[in-house]
Amino acid sequence: GAVVSQHPSWVICKSGTSVKIECRSLDFQATTMFWYRQFPKQSLMLMATSNEGSKATYEQGVEKDKFLINHASLTLSTLTVTSAHPEDSSFYICSATAVREQFFGPGTRLTVL
């Protein structure tokens, strides 16, 4: 099946720094990628929809200046958490669509100290 990778798988950073997370579709092209956030024992919450070559569409309540999304190619989308704070600590998951199905990455655990 289609494979989606994320890098890094985990990251620890100091408060105030920025962190970039990459999401790649390894064996298919994805015009649409999604970014989710998951808190412990809670649902995956959709943060934004990323379309190749256009601006991302953010869900209500998600700060677009805080969570920068770039979808530079059909196989790569990046999420940058700017000026990270401890409340941004979470598990971030991306997915990529192909043939009307979403394929998910393994997730990135971000810990902000």
Next chain:
Amino acid sequence: GNSVTQMEGPVTLSEEAFLTINCTYTATGYPSLFWYVQYPGEGLQLLLKATKADDKGSNKGFEATYRKETTSFHLEKGSVQVSDSAVYFCALSDPNTGTASKLTFGTGTRLQVTL
């Protein structure tokens, strides 16, 4: 808005036991319904899906039937194995944007199967 409610875990079963994980949803229109599974250290994988009322999705011995009258999509398996230990997510798609678009997830149910 759309929402999905699934039973809290963890669910602990002995091997070969019968499994049911309840899932109910709230949505306007006619969403597609999904079950995803997440094995330790891996991403979410689609387990099965149903796109209209009374459809039954099935895969790897798991089944779920789209029940519009009860707005439910309960996951069942007749005989679980240790290898089924994972977290299971029920989800629905926004009925206005097709099956590959926005998904609304339940909180996930952790299943532990012991020998």
